Amino acid sequence: MVSRVIPVDPFDLVIFGGTGDLARRKILPGLYRxxxxxxxxxxxxxxxxxxxxxxxxxxxxxxxxxxDEFVAENAREPELIAAFLGRLSYVTVDAKGEGGxxxxxxxxxxxxxxxxxxxVAPSLFGDLAERLHSFEIARSDARIxxxxxxxxxxxxxxxxxxxxxxxxxxxxxxxxxxYLGKETVQNLMAIRFANILFEPxxxxxxxxxxxxxxxxxxxxxxxxxxxxxxxxMRDMVQNxxxxxxxxxxxxxxxxxEPDSVRDEKLKVIRALQPLKGDDVVRGQYKASGDLPSYRxxxxxxxxxxESFIAMRVHVANWRWxxxxxxxxxxxxxxxxxxxxxIHFKEPPHSIFDExxxxxxxxxxxxxxxxxxxxxxxxxxxxxPGGMRLVDVPLDMTFADALGPEAAxxxxxxxxxxxxxxxxxxxxxxxxxxxxxxxxxxxxxxxxWTKRGDKPAQYDQSSAGPxxxxxxxxxxxxxxxxxxx
Ligand SMILES: NC(=O)c1ccc[n+]([C@@H]2O[C@H](COP(=O)([O-])OP(=O)(O)OC[C@H]3O[C@@H](n4cnc5c(N)ncnc54)[C@H](OP(=O)(O)O)[C@@H]3O)[C@@H](O)[C@H]2O)c1
Numbered sequence: 001m002v003s004r005v006i007p008v009d010p011f012d013l014v015i016f017g018g019t020g021d022l023a024r025r026k027i028l029p030g031l032y033r034x035x036x037x038x039x040x041x042x043x044x045x046x047x048x049x050x051x052x053x054x055x056x057x058x059x060x061x062x063x064x065x066x067x068d069e070f071v072a073e074n075a076r077e078p079e080l081i082a083a084f085l086g087r088l089s090y091v092t093v094d095a096k097g098e099g100g101x102x103x104x105x106x107x108x109x110x111x112x113x114x115x116x117x118x119x120v121a122p123s124l125f126g127d128l129a130e131r132l133h134s135f136e137i138a139r140s141d142a143r144i145x146x147x148x149x150x151x152x153x154x155x156x157x158x159x160x161x162x163x164x165x166x167x168x169x170x171x172x173x174x175x176x177x178x179y180l181g182k183e184t185v186q187n188l189m190a191i192r193f194a195n196i197l198f199e200p201x202x203x204x205x206x207x208x209x210x211x212x213x214x215x216x217x218x219x220x221x222x223x224x225x226x227x228x229x230x231x232x233m234r235d236m237v238q239n240x241x242x243x244x245x246x247x248x249x250x251x252x253x254x255x256x257e258p259d260s261v262r263d264e265k266l267k268v269i270r271a272l273q274p275l276k277g278d279d280v281v282r283g284q285y286k287a288s289g290d291l292p293s294y295r296x297x298x299x300x301x302x303x304x305x306e307s308f309i310a311m312r313v314h315v316a317n318w319r320w321x322x323x324x325x326x327x328x329x330x331x332x333x334x335x336x337x338x339x340x341x342i343h344f345k346e347p348p349h350s351i352f353d354e355x356x357x358x359x360x361x362x363x364x365x366x367x368x369x370x371x372x373x374x375x376x377x378x379x380x381x382x383x384p385g386g387m388r389l390v391d392v393p394l395d396m397t398f399a400d401a402l403g404p405e406a407a408x409x410x411x412x413x414x415x416x417x418x419x420x421x422x423x424x425x426x427x428x429x430x431x432x433x434x435x436x437x438x439x440x441x442x443x444x445x446x447x448w449t450k451r452g453d454k455p456a457q458y459d460q461s462s463a464g465p466x467x468x469x470x471x472x473x474x475x476x477x478x479x480x481x482x483x484x
Contacts, residue, residue: 129167
């Protein structure tokens with residue numbers, strides 16, 4: 001099956017922070033891939049904007065190098081790269097100054113989709129929004145894309161929302177959470193709402209518990225100072241893990257459209273119960289051989305910031321009453337893995353002998369490293385020797401079922417940028433969602449800060465601290481193995 005690429009409308013996309021790390025690693029290589037696949041119309045234009053004083057030719061060189069470094073070799077076609085670079089120009093602009101803005105205005109065309117990607121520190125969002133208006137650059141149908149972190153607590157998120165709202169309506173603001181751009185995350189919605197099979201079982205009566213894991217192998221070295229001000233709760237749980245939780249737990253929206261989906265996600269966040277002290281385990285990785293400890297990486301010998309967190313979360317509504325959601329995320333773990341796993345209950349009565357063995361069904365939705373969905377079902381072990389039961393995976397790897405083209409899915413960033421151009425906000429966070437998420441996380445962070453809780457120490461390349469295992473053990477459950 002060949003994937004159908006539908007070109008988007010012609011656009012002018014301005015990337016503020018066009019010389020930065022995110023632009024280099026994700027945004028620009030992703031845009032090239034969309035161009036290569038024919039999704040970007042020939043008259044689309046991309047304008048880099050930052051303080052670095054350089055001309056368009058110098059920026060094209062920078063972008064060409066980024067493509068060489070971050071696009072797979074088999075997708076690098078010199079003629080296409082040259083054509084893509086021909087779509088690019090650069091303007092020197094200071095978000096806090098007056099220089100460059102008139103030049104930027106002169107670059108913009110009147111009749112194309114207008115999008116501004118704020119790939120800069122959030123402290124500059126207000127300046128950019130203000131100048132896009134005072135220089136009469138942004139039209140009333142312009143879209144702005146803002147990056148995480150969206151605030152560090154409810155108060156700062158509200159302030160950021162208020163600043164943006166001074167110049168842009170909510171329907172113009174695209175708050176990126178790149179987890180929502182992953183193919184499998186959208187597939188989770190297809191699995192749930194396009195099949196009759198799963199939804200009747202998707203509740204506390206049939207689901208024993210849900211595990212959501214985002215494990216990273218890397219530490220915080222290189223950005224330890226920033227991370228130490230944030231920690232796993234702010235950096236990962238408040239946004240990515242909560243979004244995954246929402247999509248797993250939400251009621252069926254009436255339509256697959258932005259506000260229907262986001263209304264349902266918001267209801268989940270509002271239904272989250274406050275956590276008790278023993279619902280949370282926090283950890284910091286220890287030194288290991290030549291590898292520094294978290295505190296060394298953070299250059300803060302007395303840091304109490306967590307590089308790992310595990311939580312037991314309850315969604316207080318009819319559907320989920322009594323079914324815990326276990327969330328965990330950490331740095332320097334055994335493997336890089338992101339997955340949502342639905343552990344179903346055992347059948348109410350087994351007709352087989354005890355020694356036949358039995359295990360509950362497990363549906364795992366893997367976001368990385370290899371996106372895919374896998375359902376374990378129990379069958380009879382083939383062969384003579386009576387009735388012995390064994391688990392087998394029903395592997396829904398896209399490439400097997402749909403052909404190799406289906407495995408070549410766009411990266412989350414490129415998919416989301418195309419959604420911005422199409423004006424589709426379904427996979428972006430609404431302002432009230434972000435605020436509700438902070439309203440839930442703030443008291444949890446305040447409670448451990450007030451108590452002065454010390455994170456437990458854990459070994460590198462492990463599954464986190466022993467205390468996280470104990471949390472599950474007390475509930476009579478086990479974490480899934482973290483493996484590639
Ligand atoms: N990197 C990632 O993987 C990642 C992941 C998730 C979210 N984010 C978020 O994405 C945003 C950008 O991150 P980044 O890693 O790309 O940061 P970065 O590498 O530090 O880049 C910052 C960019 O902002 C520009 N800039 C700084 N001050 C400016 C000013 N006064 N006016 C105009 N441009 C200015 C810089 O260019 P000049 O110095 O030339 O002005 C540079 O292009 C941040 O909000 C970050 O939290 C990044």
